[in-house]
């Protein structure tokens with residue numbers, strides 16, 4: 240398994256880049272050194288990931304004479320803020336980093352989103368590399384160039400589209416990932432099956448237990464298939480003027496849960512799971528999918544150990560939080576809904592009453608797993 244490596248490409252003309260997926264990639268200088276011309280790089284990571292993987296990455300880089308300036312941030316969604324972002328800028332300026340200095344984001348989606356946003360802003364853009372270490376970041380956030388921080392009024396509201404030069408997804412890093420985080424990552428994996436890849440959904444129904452048991456070959460397949468889907472969507476619609484919005488199935492409700500509960504209370508993947516069930520419920524109420532399909536989706540999320548009921552924030556609060564969604568156009572909420580397995584659409588046909596009814600039937604006092 241050590242030598243198995245899959246490589247995909249995100250095709251974006253002069254901003255194209257490879258995604259390497261495999262086990263033990265952190266120890267392979269030939270994958271990362273060709274992308275680094277300078278003798279010094281900045282590695283943005285956090286207090287949890289640094290003790291696990293910073294020394295290994297530094298050692299790999301040192302074989303090419305590349306020195307690492309580490310920037311170690313506090314861990315957590317609640318730190319995806321201006322204040323934390325500024326710590327990255329303080330470090331970059333303090334060390335006289337140049338516009339051509341490379342920033343490497345080593346960690347999960349929070350580090351990738353913040354590191355990427357810092358790279359997009361510093362001296363109007365420095366190159367950056369994604370080294371994702373959670374399942375969620377390997378299948379989703381490290382690919383496609385969405386970078387952001389949160390605002391108290393809404394998730395990922397301040398950010399930029401800014402593509403990395405390389406994504407290095409070392410599946411072996413998932414060995415140390417807590418179970419709850421692994422399961423949260425599965426929400427985004429299941430998403431690809433639901434929105435555009437029904438065969439993959441069926442594969443997940445068959446192989447979910449292997450993923451939960453962290454079988455390496457199954458994890459590599461799931462990351463590869465997820466990234467294939469994501470790369471195709473991003474290549475077709477980099478800045479989300481159309482198809483890319485489908486990647487947000489469950490996210491409008493999910494972001495409302497994350498913001499409404501307080502950042503970090505519900506993991507992103509957990510909120511997306513409960514949000515996806517609300518979207519499925521609404522799709523069913525619109526007559527687009529039947530109750531058996533909703534039950535089938537629910538079964539897979541339950542098996543993955545993910546919540547299928549949302550917290551009871553109150554329908555008015557949901558609507559208020561959702562009104563900040565980035566898909567709102569002319570004040571009208573647009574939602575990603577399902578017209579069948581693998582057939583997601585963006586739609587504004589649901590009335591507030593229908594949305595509220597779907598939320599209410601999918602809410603319990605605190606949400607549940």
Ligand code: NAD
Nearest residue numbers: 287314347348349372373375376379380385412415416507
């Ligand atoms: P995360 O970055 O908070 O990581 C989860 C936890 O796992 C953290 O405590 C982290 O320190 C720890 N961790 C990371 N790697 C580890 C490892 N190998 N071993 C042990 N612990 C490890 O959360 P996440 O789920 O990776 O990412 C969620 C974030 O990604 C959210 O902020 C979400 O908005 C964002 N996101 C962005 C996109 C995008 O397209 N940019 C897509 C999906 C999600």
Ligand code: GLY
Nearest residue numbers: 383385483486487
């Ligand atoms: N995770 C949604 C997107 O990348 O567009």
